[in-house]
Amino acid sequence: MWPTLSIGTPCPLRPGPSEPAPDSSDFGADTRSTTEGTTAQPQLEPVGAATAASRARSVPLDLGTVRYTISRARGQSSVPLHYAELSQLESELCSYISRLLPAAKEAADKLWHGGTAWHQRISRLDGIERQVGQGLGPGVLSAHVQVQQLAKDCQWLIDHQGQQQ
Structure with a gap:
């Protein structure tokens, strides 16, 4: 089961270091x-x-909003982003990825396990999961690079959505 989150909350695929123990x-x-x-x-x-x-899954993603977030993350605005803005973008991108990843995994499971297409797809999906778990890092540069990579991963999931059906 893939966790979902609302915009502005920590990434669900990466545990937070300061989260209290659940009851x-x-x-x-x-x-x-x-x-x-x-x-x-x-x-x-x-x-x-x-x-x-x-x-959360029953509410469809607004691809226009997702693409706008991706363009902001890729630095297509004229204003440089600060760490807090990059943190917000990371949270939004993680949310979109957590919503897109289950369908992508289901589609990969339908491919012949052992085939080239299956191996390429599952390797890419595993890479996306690892990237989400990386975190922003301590500085603005590392945060900028992480957000750009998450934007590329999110775009890849959107681009391959049609091939999954």
């Missing part, structure tokens, strides 16, 4: 055993996450 009474714990026979940390999933995710 376990609100979550269903899923423990899985490791190869050593010990129990791994429980993986917590919010009880209402499925309904929130399905509601």
